[in-house]
Amino acid sequence: MSLITDRNLQLRKTFPSPLKRATKSPIVFGETFSTITLGLPALIAFALLWEIAPRAGWINSLFFPPLSQVLSVLWEMIVSGQLAGHIGISLQRAAIGFSLAVVVAVPLGCLMGRYPLFEKSSDFLVQTLRNTSQFALLPVFILLLGIGEASKIAITFYAAVFFLLINTIVGVKSVDPLLVKAARSMGTSDWDLFKKVILPSAVPSIVAGARLGVKTSLFSVIAAEMLAAQSGIGYLIQNSSLMLETDRMYAGILTLTIIGLILNYLLVAGERRATHWRSNAESGPN
Numbered sequence: 001m002s003l004i005t006d007r008n009l010q011l012r013k014t015f016p017s018p019l020k021r022a023t024k025s026p027i028v029f030g031e032t033f034s035t036i037t038l039g040l041p042a043l044i045a046f047a048l049l050w051e052i053a054p055r056a057g058w059i060n061s062l063f064f065p066p067l068s069q070v071l072s073v074l075w076e077m078i079v080s081g082q083l084a085g086h087i088g089i090s091l092q093r094a095a096i097g098f099s100l101a102v103v104v105a106v107p108l109g110c111l112m113g114r115y116p117l118f119e120k121s122s123d124f125l126v127q128t129l130r131n132t133s134q135f136a137l138l139p140v141f142i143l144l145l146g147i148g149e150a151s152k153i154a155i156t157f158y159a160a161v162f163f164l165l166i167n168t169i170v171g172v173k174s175v176d177p178l179l180v181k182a183a184r185s186m187g188t189s190d191w192d193l194f195k196k197v198i199l200p201s202a203v204p205s206i207v208a209g210a211r212l213g214v215k216t217s218l219f220s221v222i223a224a225e226m227l228a229a230q231s232g233i234g235y236l237i238q239n240s241s242l243m244l245e246t247d248r249m250y251a252g253i254l255t256l257t258i259i260g261l262i263l264n265y266l267l268v269a270g271e272r273r274a275t276h277w278r279s280n281a282e283s284g285p286n
Contacts, residue, residue: 109168
């Protein structure tokens, strides 16, 4: 066995991959179930109020139709396949923009986190851009890229990239220096150091940024679809509003709420799985 291979094996045993350790920890579902159970009475009360208020004349049913009517329209759109088409288009736009943000932000964040001079020279530009709202820039993207797919993907990219970039920088800078020194003392190359120590240690912070970035990307693409689109959940909501088809409008809003809840649950579960290795490391080997 060569000296390099022996050192790599020793490094792998000394510093097991956080990602591998994370996969050993089960996702805790009890906490989520408890939260849903405690919140169920309030949700039922809200649903009853939504149903009763327009039927009792407390609020104009033209602008706020009963929940049963909204659910009926929602079911019709599900059966017809119309809703699935709008959902698929919105998620596709958000996914493309977010994926591009990952490709750009994670490598750039690793460089900025590892090389202070590069970070300092780029910090002012990054801070300026990330403090400029993506919604304020939406008309600019439409003017430059048109009303097609490019402008919607661009706005989702812009919405996610800075969450990922900042969290990647923080994650890389928070790597334990002792791990880096130990790896260096074993003759680890720069690439192996990055692959086996820096990036795995930064994963929890990156995942936390991704959680924020995914949700912001989805909300941004919905806003873009409201302004300039012929399909998508945002278009469905805006077009239904203009046509005074408020039951369809609320069905679209309800759909967006459900998608947001599902995404949030999945992302929180993923974040727990990615960060669980820290508690394992603190408690020591079993």
